[in-house]
Amino acid sequence: MPTVKTSYLGDLRTESIHLQSGSQLVTDAPTDNMGKGEAFSPTDLLATATGTCMLTTMAIVAQRDGIELAGSSAEVTKIMSQTPPRKVARLEINLQLKTNIVLTEEQIKKLENTAHKCPVSLSLHPEVEQVVSFEWI
Incomplete structure (x- = not known):
């Protein structure tokens, strides 16, 4: 069984779901690499x-x-x-x-x-x- 499911949301952002707990995590590309830096890279x-x-x-x-x-x-x-x-x-x-x-x-x-x-x-x-x-x- 997978541990994490990650979806690309566009605009250099992803959302990951920890499948056992349902916890969610968003990532952004960092500002020094074309991103907004609005979340963890x-x-x-x-x-x-x-x-x-x-x-x-x-x-x-x-x-x-x-x-x-x-x-x-x-x-x-x-x-x-x-x-x-x-x-x-x-x-x-x-x-x-x-x-x-x-x-x-x-x-x-x-x-x-x-x-x-x-x-x-x-x-x-x-x-x-x-x-x-x-x-x-």
């Missing part, structure tokens, strides 16, 4: 997927260990290549992590390693530079 979704995957996988591991990460966040900066072909060249991911307990160095290392090994991060082409910083607050 496909490459914005790549950046979003990376940050959300890191937070989600860290939260799964944390939850197993009795650690709560609610209130944590990710800021992702997407940098496009300056030379053809057009592609994402670099993602700068700043994770701001809030916990319900004081973590040991071992717990921090385990969670940070989890972020680096999230499925989206591992699925990116090796040429996409991923710079990840962790801020434990």
